[in-house]
Amino acid sequence: MSPTQVIVIVLVVLVVVAALAVVLRRAARRRALQSRFGPEYDRVVAEQDSRSAAEQELRGRERRHAELTLTPLTPESQARYAAAWEELQIRFVDSPAETVSDADELVGRLIAERGYPTGEFDDQAAHLSVEHAQTLSHYRDAHEIRLRNERGEAETEELRQAVVHYRALFAELLGEDPVSSHTPEQHHSDTPPGDRPDATPTDRPHDATSR
Structure with missing residues (x-):
């Protein structure tokens, strides 16, 4: 084998290794990215023209998120928000439509207090997706129901489900999940709570929120 052939083989090997x-x-x-963004990764890939474009979008979100100054809530703020959520669930039986709007407003206040920018929903969701991708789909579903409600x-x-969806992100943003995991009952529901697929063992037909 000539020296030239050896050099060519070495160069080919180096190119293959580099590739x-x-x-x-x-x-x-x-x-x-798939691990960090979970279902949000698949959603962005479906929206973009290519997987590369989707991944570029997600890396851009990571860079923008790194520029935020996020702050944990004080115990006092956690208790205040938890109490506000319990009151909101109680109001659902008598005013389901208004309660969904109140839930959206309460979640928005919490998002802002944590340090996330508020404004257009899509921009807000993009910022949240970096650390809260697993619950972001709940927030999106709640947002869609709120628009239908308007x-x-x-x-x-659907309104009851919206409150359930809002709670998923709300509890995660609180940091220690002090919010009751039970959901508001459907007003005048014909289905006993224990027979619903999403019912919890402690749901009671006579309670508004099964606290």
């Missing part, structure tokens, strides 16, 4: 390193690094970054198109059971 393999790029592929492995890209795969590792992809796994990291148009007078949401049924009472």
Whole structure:
């Protein structure tokens, strides 16, 4: 084998190794994004023209999130928000439509107090997705029901589900989940709470919120 052939083989090997390193690094970054963003990763991929564009969007979210100054709540603030949520659930039986709007406002105040920017829903969701991707789908579902509610198109059971969805993000943002996990009962429901798929063992037909 001539020296020239040896040099060519070495160069080919180096190119292959470099290409393999790029592929492995890209795969590792992809796994990291998938792990961090969970279902949000798939949603963004479906929205973008390509997987590369989606991953670029998600990395951009990480950079913007790193610029935020997020602060944990004080125990006093946690207690105040928890009490406000319990009161909100109690009001649901008599005023389900108004309660959904109140829940949206309460979650918005909590988001702002934690240090996240408020404004357009999509921008807000993008910031939240970096650390709260697992519960963000609940927030999106609640938002959609709230919009339907404003148009007078949401049924009472949908409104109850909206409160359940809001609670998922609300409790996570509180940090220590002091909020009751039980959901407001459907007003004048024909289905006993124990027979609903999402009912909890301590749901009681006579309670507004099963605290």
